[in-house]
Amino acid sequence: MIKTYRMYWEFTRKSFQRSAAYRVDSWSRVLGNVMSLGIWGCIWFALYYGKGSVENISFHSMLSYILISMALQGIHNAGTPLWEIQRRVRTGDIAIELLRPYDYPLRMLFTDLGSMSFYFITAIFPLYTLIFIFFQPNIPLSASQWGLFLLSAVLGYLIRYSLELTFGLFTFWLVETGGVEDIFYFSISLFSGSVVPLWFFPDWLASIASLLPFQGIYFVPNAIFVGELSGQAILPALLNQVIWLLICYGLLRFVWAKASQKVVVQGG
Amino acid sequence: MSIIEVKHLYKEFKIPKRQEGLAGALRSLFHRQYLTKLAVNDISFSIDSGEMVGYIGPNGAGKSTTIKMLTGILVPSSGDIRVNGLIPYKERQRNARQIGVVFGQRSQLWWDLPTIESFELLKQVFQIPADRYRQNMVRFRKILDLDEFLHTPVRQLSLGQRMRADIAAALLHDPKIIFLDEPTIGLDVVAKERMRSFIREINQDRGVTVILTTHDMSDIEKLCQRMILIDNGQVMYDGELAKIKETFGKTRILIVDLEEDIVDFSLAGVEVIKQEGNRHWLKFNRDTITASQLISRISENYNVRDISIQDPEIEVLIRNIYENTLPLIID
Numbered sequence: 001m002i003k004t005y006r007m008y009w010e011f012t013r014k015s016f017q018r019s020a021a022y023r024v025d026s027w028s029r030v031l032g033n034v035m036s037l038g039i040w041g042c043i044w045f046a047l048y049y050g051k052g053s054v055e056n057i058s059f060h061s062m063l064s065y066i067l068i069s070m071a072l073q074g075i076h077n078a079g080t081p082l083w084e085i086q087r088r089v090r091t092g093d094i095a096i097e098l099l100r101p102y103d104y105p106l107r108m109l110f111t112d113l114g115s116m117s118f119y120f121i122t123a124i125f126p127l128y129t130l131i132f133i134f135f136q137p138n139i140p141l142s143a144s145q146w147g148l149f150l151l152s153a154v155l156g157y158l159i160r161y162s163l164e165l166t167f168g169l170f171t172f173w174l175v176e177t178g179g180v181e182d183i184f185y186f187s188i189s190l191f192s193g194s195v196v197p198l199w200f201f202p203d204w205l206a207s208i209a210s211l212l213p214f215q216g217i218y219f220v221p222n223a224i225f226v227g228e229l230s231g232q233a234i235l236p237a238l239l240n241q242v243i244w245l246l247i248c249y250g251l252l253r254f255v256w257a258k259a260s261q262k263v264v265v266q267g268g
Numbered sequence: 269m270s271i272i273e274v275k276h277l278y279k280e281f282k283i284p285k286r287q288e289g290l291a292g293a294l295r296s297l298f299h300r301q302y303l304t305k306l307a308v309n310d311i312s313f314s315i316d317s318g319e320m321v322g323y324i325g326p327n328g329a330g331k332s333t334t335i336k337m338l339t340g341i342l343v344p345s346s347g348d349i350r351v352n353g354l355i356p357y358k359e360r361q362r363n364a365r366q367i368g369v370v371f372g373q374r375s376q377l378w379w380d381l382p383t384i385e386s387f388e389l390l391k392q393v394f395q396i397p398a399d400r401y402r403q404n405m406v407r408f409r410k411i412l413d414l415d416e417f418l419h420t421p422v423r424q425l426s427l428g429q430r431m432r433a434d435i436a437a438a439l440l441h442d443p444k445i446i447f448l449d450e451p452t453i454g455l456d457v458v459a460k461e462r463m464r465s466f467i468r469e470i471n472q473d474r475g476v477t478v479i480l481t482t483h484d485m486s487d488i489e490k491l492c493q494r495m496i497l498i499d500n501g502q503v504m505y506d507g508e509l510a511k512i513k514e515t516f517g518k519t520r521i522l523i524v525d526l527e528e529d530i531v532d533f534s535l536a537g538v539e540v541i542k543q544e545g546n547r548h549w550l551k552f553n554r555d556t557i558t559a560s561q562l563i564s565r566i567s568e569n570y571n572v573r574d575i576s577i578q579d580p581e582i583e584v585l586i587r588n589i590y591e592n593t594l595p596l597i598i599d
Contacts, residue, residue, distance in 0.1 A: 003395050010392035018380045021421070096376045098341040099369050100393055101361040261343055261357075 008110040015114030030123045037070040064137030064226040071128045078119035079112025085168035152221040155241040162248035172259040193219025216241040272315040277347035279308040307333040309501035320478040322492035330501040368438035372450035377422045394441035408436040428459035445477045521578040522550045527571035
């Protein structure tokens, strides 16, 4: 058990080292993230111009929302299992992964943990510390709020991870997955509340979003962070995340079991 | 005692049938037709522990498909496979612990990291005991000369270096069986020879069972006592290499470039199989005429500019067997 854990942990370490070999990539990602933050900051500034608050949400809360959302997205984007699995299936390198005595989805998660923590330590954390000091957004004020936010953010990460890997696995059947990829990225950018919080959705769209797993990825942790989701309302939101995580993980295991039985290794 | 047992193995692939033209492309969006390709068609063999076997056949014969089923990454359509008592596709992860695989055309090393890091990762992956790992590393560093590039990122290695690193990676966990899929492809003569002597060594010293696919005739000649020859998904020959060479390897091809333009070039005991300008391809049998006899006879009569001898290539040999349906005679 401990040995197994150490094996997966070794992937985290190696991937951390690998990220360090590509520092420029890390910096260019930061630049992209900051640009995206600038764009969304400006859009929300323009939308709020001349208004004190919209739907009882002040501009300050909205700014806080977009800041924490972009910080989380920065972390999420350090690991892209969809592209990774696509590349491996297309080149046939997936064969190597199947010839190892480990669980591929789990090893991917641990590998991404390495690149994610490298990116977090060297880029996201220092950058957003400065940004937060400059803009003074709403941040959690109590240890319990911090704790709940972190818990919710981790759940959100795992939900996205399971979903993204599942979508990536469709490459086994389709080889060309541009369409599937688009569906995934579109759904995530709309329904997860990554740039538009769910409270601004028209009712019909909000009710669709509430039935999907995506809101657990960014919306719930963001809302806890800025204090819009608090007190009694937090528990059902977290429960919803846990349930969706179980469903998404179950789906991932199911699709993986099917996919690994259906390997067609490209190129001999 | 047999370590690999394959009985009546079949593997079918369904390939979507492409329809021609724009209309066909549209039609296939809604209604797809499939062709069934039988890649492995009733293959049976058994391999004893410690054997070194060449698994040979032309491109598309079903070699890689068989290897993939033996390693557990492909599920057979029907038939039985046992690899050291395990059914590979059912117990893929357990099977992975007892086998090593080298694909000549793809690397199992981490592209961006120094070579040594991949070895250390494998140490964890296969949970190799520390002293065993150390012993193996000392040994591999010596015979495979790993030291010169152990701290170089894999992406900067030459092909020869990468192959050496890859084979070390496949053997680090002391597998009982190793599958080598074209291990010498693209290597220069020196690197090839080195690879071969290493393969021989692990087979003889450690008793590792080796299954080797290759298109290089000298790989087989220098390494394998036994050869399983397949074509169109079926076993064409399974037996000693010496026997097959004796039967089929007698013909040689002599290529001569003549100074002058001769239309009806002919010599007794020799068959002209091809002609292009002044170049002639002559097929002869080693038993009826030696190469030196042939060359002296040609140079007596003609002005020769250049001369070379072609070994019977493995593909030619296989074609010979296939076309003449000769396996029945040998067996």
